[in-house]
Amino acid sequence: MTVSELLASRRGEEMALNDRYLNPQMGRILRTLGFEKVWSGGEGAHLIDSEGNRYLDLFGGYGVFAIGRNHPEAIQAVRDVLEARTGNMPQLGVTLLSGVLAEQLLALAPDSVAAMVPANTGTEAVEAAIKIARAATGRGRVLYAEHAFHGLTLGSLSINGNAEFRDGFGPLLAGCDPVGFGDLDGLARELAAGDVAAFVVEPVQGKGVNIPARDYLPGAQELCRRAGTLFVCDEVQTGIARTGRFLALEHWDLQPDLICLAKALSGGLVPIGAVLASRAAFEKVFDGMERAVRHGSTFGGNDLAAAAALATLRVLQRERLAERAERMGALLLELTRPLVERYEVVREVRGLGLMWAIEFGPPAGAGARRLWERVERRQPGLFSQLITLPLFHEHRILCQVAGHHMNVIKVLPALTVEESEIRRFAAALEETIAAAERYPRALARFGVRTGLRAAAARR
Ligand SMILES: Cc1ncc(COP(=O)(O)O)c(C=O)c1O
Secondary structure (H helix, E strand, C coil), X not given: CCHHHHHHHCCCCHHHHHHHXXXXXXXXXXXXXXXXXXXXXXXXXXXXXXXXXXXXXXXXXXXXXXXXXXXXXXXXXXXXXXXXXXXXXXXXXXXXXXXXXXXXXHHHCCCCCCEEEEECCHHHHXXXXXXXXXXXXXXXXXXXXXXXXXXXXXXXXXXXXXXXXXXXXXXXXXXXXXXXXXXXXXXXXXXXXXXXXXXXXXCCECXXXXXXXXXXXXXXXXXXXXXXXXXXXXXXXXXXXXXCCCCHHHHHCCXXXXXXXXXXXXXXXXXXXXXXXXXXXXXXXXXXXXXXXCCCCCCCCCHHHHHHHHHHHHHHHHCCHHHHHHHHHXXXXXXXXXXXHHCCCEEEEEEECCXXXXXXXXXXXXXXXXXXXXXXXXXXXXXXXXXHHHHHHHHCEECEECCCCCCEEEECXXXXXXXXXXXXXXXXXXXXXXXXXXXXXXXXXXXXXXXXXXXXXXX
């Protein structure tokens, strides 16, 4: 059966197949939330269900669809590679497209980096960065920020600042230690012994959308320089124009030793990852012919990923998507910041470019607060679901809770998103928050219903 025949003849079996062979716990979550849709298409900033309804996709496949879903130019680039029947992955040989991609990425990156190590995913890029830093410095320790997220393979997991991901998978890599995100004194203390290979940090943390104070990242970079520690920016989520600059590090004029990229780099079509490395670090790792293949990955730098990435860069530049992200992000903040004043449950609205979040907290009134606490006792972070559910079911807007047990909703729209959709989201959000605050009992009802549904799904 061809792909189109399969898509047509077995449509509707997604959930059953998932439950049987993939992740039944995910199936339970989807049923509990009523998110068990059959998605039949994606276009630009939207997902399309089997009845043809368009949903504004603010989840963005965890942030891979910067140029929008199924961008025709990225699709064409992949087709071109297939039609050209390129001599892909000769392995004992090199190819043109990944070379051109490296050339273009490095031209867009700060002067501190001069070479590219290809990979296939974000976590693979982070693993490469850890290895390069250790080999380049001859040191073993790696520092990371509390609440950091760098991926879920064992090396990246060892520098993950969230217990819910780490628990049960130990022992993890030795020598990996957390420091507070924003805590320069803590970082200086950890660096003092001179045994730290790298400090790995997201310019804006994905879990919670935590934006650092103005002087934090430049200060951290300076401390690393002085300690002989590599300063590593994980731009897997913040890169590719997400925050209104091609790389978020441009907001602070950083010059890292290593930069990790992935996610949106190939337009969301083909898995991709890359580390941009300083010449010095690169040459300490690949320091002789017998060490030329000391690190790598079979599919790293393959033609399909490189071509999709080159098309993505072309679209970003031609459509000026970094500027657009900055403009749309500013509009979204302008429309949503007033919610902090208008609604007791809204604690903070924050964002950089089109990486945006809203944080909720308990209301002041005693009765409403008791209800909040009842719901939150059931499951911390449940209030956020009281917002995401009506957004999905009543407004056809898909957005995510920004991490385990936190009342933060996050959005990562396509950078091509229309202004009217940003306005629609802001209005729908306010309507939903107003309803949640006006009818606090809905909180309790929702908590009970969700609990019951979860119990039913468990059976
Ligand atoms: C900052 C950051 N680094 C690394 C990763 C891991 O990327 P991947 O899921 O492609 O392995 C993620 C994924 O969300 C991320 O946000």
